[in-house]
Amino acid sequence: MADTGEAENGVGAAPKGTVTQRAIEQIKAMIAEGRLEPGQRLPTERDLAARLGISRSSMREAIRALTVLGVLEARHGSGIYVTQLEAGDLLETFGVVADLSRGPRLVELLEVRRVLESTATALAAARITADQLAEVEKHLTAMNVTDDPEEILAHDLAFHRVIAGAAGNDTMAAILDGLSSRTFRARVWRGYEEEGAFARTRREHAAIHRALVARDPEAARAAAAAHVGEVEQWLRTQLREQL
Amino acid sequence: MADTGEAENGVGAAPKGTVTQRAIEQIKAMIAEGRLEPGQRLPTERDLAARLGISRSSMREAIRALTVLGVLEARHGSGIYVTQLEAGDLLETFGVVADLSRGPRLVELLEVRRVLESTATALAAARITADQLAEVEKHLTAMNVTDDPEEILAHDLAFHRVIAGAAGNDTMAAILDGLSSRTFRARVWRGYEEEGAFARTRREHAAIHRALVARDPEAARAAAAAHVGEVEQWLRTQLREQL
DNA sequence: GAGCTGTAGTGGTCAGACCACCTGGCTGGT
DNA sequence: ACCAGCCAGGTGGTCTGACCACTACAGCTC
Structure with missing residues (x-):
């Protein structure tokens, strides 16, 4: 995993907006594309952060944002889950x-x-x-x-x-x-x-x-x-x- | 640190939910009560964090949450501002x-x-x-x-x-x-x-x-x-x- | 006066540590 | 064999302190 591989990253390096904003979009995209199902559990904050090549703090901000939007739900000590994505949520x-x-x-x-x-x-x-x-x-x-x-x-x-x-x-x-x-x-x-x-x-x-x-x-x-x-x-x- | 701050805060010490959630509510309340006007600039993240007795990280999460909700707007190098609170925002x-x-x-x-x-x-x-x-x-x-x-x-x-x-x-x-x-x-x-x-x-x-x-x-x-x-x-x- | 420049202050990011809480397996008894 | 209780590992929650990127503005130069 050359994660954010410095030199050869080519296209993906588009530095649009803050890293947190990018993380929000990526998680949202994962859900929109069906790679994350309602109710499913996500990797840990630490994993997700490493996966997207950002710090845990930034990832936490992204998760918090999606939490207030009713897309994700964080359960202390258990993990982060996708909500049922129902209208109420x-x-x-x-x-x-x-x-x-x-x-x-x-x-x-x-x-x-x-x-x-x-x-x-x-x-x-x-x-x-x-x-x-x-x-x-x-x-x-x-x-x-x-x-x-x-x-x-x-x-x-x-x-x-x-x-x-x-x-x-x-x-x-x-x-x-x-x-x-x-x-x-x-x-x-x-x-x-x-x-x-x-x-x-x-x-x-x-x-x-x-x-x-x-x-x-x-x-x-x-x-x-x-x-x-x-x-x-x-x-x-x-x-x-x-x- | 006198944790929950001054005496006049009264019931404010109620440990409901996470500190970040509380910070979100407090800022929202400030706006709802008119203590923060649309377009107005907020204190710095560091100030706000100190004022509510929480860390800057937690305050940042609160700010980020209110940002995605269209209530606040953060301008890099300048400060945090209340949006115009228009329908579009x-x-x-x-x-x-x-x-x-x-x-x-x-x-x-x-x-x-x-x-x-x-x-x-x-x-x-x-x-x-x-x-x-x-x-x-x-x-x-x-x-x-x-x-x-x-x-x-x-x-x-x-x-x-x-x-x-x-x-x-x-x-x-x-x-x-x-x-x-x-x-x-x-x-x-x-x-x-x-x-x-x-x-x-x-x-x-x-x-x-x-x-x-x-x-x-x-x-x-x-x-x-x-x-x-x-x-x-x-x-x-x-x-x-x-x- | 216009334009440039440096600097102080702001949000953005990172790293590492510790705490609070949940979970599941293990232990010990019945 | 079963069950209650304990315990350790993993997870989200919080804090700290440092550095970077950017903006704004005062002060300097011309």
């Missing part, structure tokens, strides 16, 4: 966008959510199972018997999560999950709920549930779009007033 | 999902794209400017006068990118950009274009363009949905046959 970082966005971008995010949530709810109306519907009802009633904002928020999230799951598109569900991250909603709702929006929210949720029971996709789409749209419009006016 | 990682997805998830991604692309195209029909429309036409004709798949692909991407940009929702545009990443499309198209789909694609693009010129959102929505839906359906049958 890879789209976890989507929450960061929601958490760090402010001002106009919050409206944009809600607009995206409105589009996706209404579609997901419509799909769910056609595909939801009895069990899933029962769970939706569970969160709906739980939301109505308490006044603790924290609890309401939790059941609200779960309510939509079950519906998104019933739509049968894990990728869409994962994106919606990110768009509804706890901190994101908490920030927006802090003001929203203080305007007597609780009652309205409950009405809207009931409408969504009704459409699901009736297995009416169009009604479900409309109800979901209206639900998100309410918050969206409220946020728009909020932003306008702040300026 | 933070959603760059979305391409990774598209690149590492295979099988059924590709269909799911196209389904998401169909929903968003049709909405974006509808919005664009109402908002697109003359200049943007001219650019759309440029890519449309350029796509029709060449037979080089690479070039066609490039103009195809640009065609949709301009439209997404004209929709006025940067976040949506950034997501669509990720969903149409070069490698993703190249993989799907490799087979698609070999079935005489070129002509059909050109017809569909022409239909989208017509709807934009007519400023007809509904027609634009339908044309875009049909366009993506074609590829989606083709992929569905492909997957079915492979099994």
